[in-house]
Amino acid sequence: MKVTKEVILHIADLAKLEVTDEECGKLTGEMQSIVDFADQLNKIDTDQIDSMEHITQNVNVLRDDVIKPSFDRDELLANAPQKYAGCYKVPKIVE
Amino acid sequence: MTIQELSNKLNNKEISSVEVTKDYLEKIKGKDEKVHAYITVTEEEALAAANAADEKLASGENVSPLCGVPMSVKDNICTKSIKTTCASKILGNFIPPYSATLWNKLEGAGSVILGKVNLDEFAMGVSTETSYFGVTKNPYDLGRVSGGSSGGSAACVAADMAVYSIGTDTGGSVRQPASYCGVVGVKPTYGRVSRYGLVAYASSLDQAGVLAQNVGDAALVLSEMSGLDSYDSTTVDYAVDYMDDLNKGCKDFTIGVPKEYFENIDNDVKDAIYKALKTYESLGAKIEEFSMDTVKYALPAYYIIGCAEASSNLAMFDGVRYGFRSEDITDLDSLYKKSRSEGFGAEVKRRIMLGTYALSAGYYDAYYKKALKVRTLVSKKFDEAFSKYDVIITPVSPSTAFEIGENENDPVKRYMADICTTPINLAGLPAMSVPCGYDSKNLPIGMQILAKPFNEKAMFRAGAAFEAAADFAKIQPEI
Secondary structure (H helix, E strand, O other): OOOOHHHHHHHHHHOOOOOOHHHHHHHHHHHHHHHHHHHHHHHOOOOOOOOOOOOOOOOOOOOOOOOOOOOOHHHHHOOOOOEEOOEEOOOOOOO | OOHHHHHHHHHOOOOOHHHHHHHHHHHHHHHHHHHOOEEEEOHHHHHHHHHHHHHHHHOOOOOOOOOOOEEEEEOOEOEOOEOOOOOOHHHOOOOOOOOOHHHHHHHHOOOEEEEEEOOOHHHOOOOOOOOOOOOOEEOOEEEEEOOOOOHHHHHHHHOOOOOEEEEEEOOOOOHHHHHHHOOEEEEOOOOOEOOOOEOOOOOOOOEEEEEEOOHHHHHHHHHHHEOOEOOEOOOOOOOOOOOOOOOOOOOOOEEEEEHHHHOOOOHHHHHHHHHHHHHHHHOOOEEEEEOOOOHHHHHHHHHHHHHHHHHHHHHHOOOOOOOOOOOOOOOHHHHHHHHHHHHOOHHHHHHHHHHHHHHOOOOHHHHHHHHHHHHHHHHHHHHHHHOOOOEEEEEOOOOOOOEOOOOOOOHHHHHHHHOOOHHHHHHOOOEEEEEEEEOOOOOEEEEEEEOOOOOHHHHHHHHHHHHHHOOOOOOOOOO
């Protein structure tokens, strides 16, 4: 399939990435070569084949509902770039 | 010194863990400036663990053979209170508040951690060149790559800057660097080792593995890491029996050799593996060539599935809860976009983009769904093959270690380094790289031994038999 600049910009937006004009040009070419490479899969007939999401045979692995101590809040927040009053701090999202 | 040799000396009190650990820390100081295997050297933690190990050894209690043995851990495996960067700017200062299950087990066994070692950013690459902290060089030739993504693990074992190292393998990331650096590299069956605490790349393909000096050491470390874990529902409760029968040889083995795995492979690599197959014949094993025509489709299927899962897994890096946050933000959307764009390197962005593309409306069926169906085909082919063969032998990589910067601008060419290793992850099989010779430039060559799921025992047995009988002289890197 054809990878255009518009496709790259749309995908970047979905992936929450910003691409500069220069990056966009480079990525278009690189992505096209990877997509062309992937297109060889169309040579095999898979109409009657099931898809395999996972190789394990495990189904519904259950465990007892046991109360255990969870992580300490301050310990988890120690890695946060910005925090306020025991919470993660982000820019204002509601007017 | 191997784990088994060192463990004997520690138990006989010929040497203390503190002495060995100091010796290794000195080696790292002397050599790592040239190799750059380590991102973080944990001198303080190492000496504390060595002291504790010495006390344990002195108490006379029954200790693990890993007790007091200095080792290293790939920097995408969470180690409580020790920085875990994933070789990325976005996690450059991340200090995990918990440890991976595998590290809890190894630490509990008395392992001495020398430090956290380099990788391609988020384990995405075949050379460690995508690391935010710079490339790890090959101890056999400093102008060449160590392989990847567990390049730091392979290089530190090859250059004797750790007795062994823990890596991760999503498409060949333990086996290919092991092959490039002349060490043993094991990727166990999917489900053998808990993935809890591994920073996920592609969850249905990721497995932690071991890089060690010989097959016995690798089997030993894997025994200590394996097992059911309530924090990872894909783990299984199967017997850990790799050490049994390790030295029983492979006289009764039938070894399958898929001919398509030898297409487009450098002659030196091919010759070394054919020679190894002769060694197996002399040991009494039966060699049978067979056809596995799905191999060339496994690589594109792997990149689609791997990148699709990565694009989803890496959505967690948003500049809010941990890691890097851009200064240049106006609202929440720009916080996400700027933090991710400034925090991720080019290869990671490329794979997130490819994965997002393969999962997006209009392309999902053509790429992602198609790749999952090809995965079924690849897996079935292996099932068929293992109804006939005890193990399968192939090359690990088409070439030996390439030059730093080679094919830098051609991602597809780069991806070809994984052509022999990615099918194994799609099918979840156990596989290992075992050194089997050198090319004309004296660079190491590895052969890949595969077994059916949860039959690590056969894989280790075949590896140990070859190692004991191999008739090539081992070249030590001059570093």
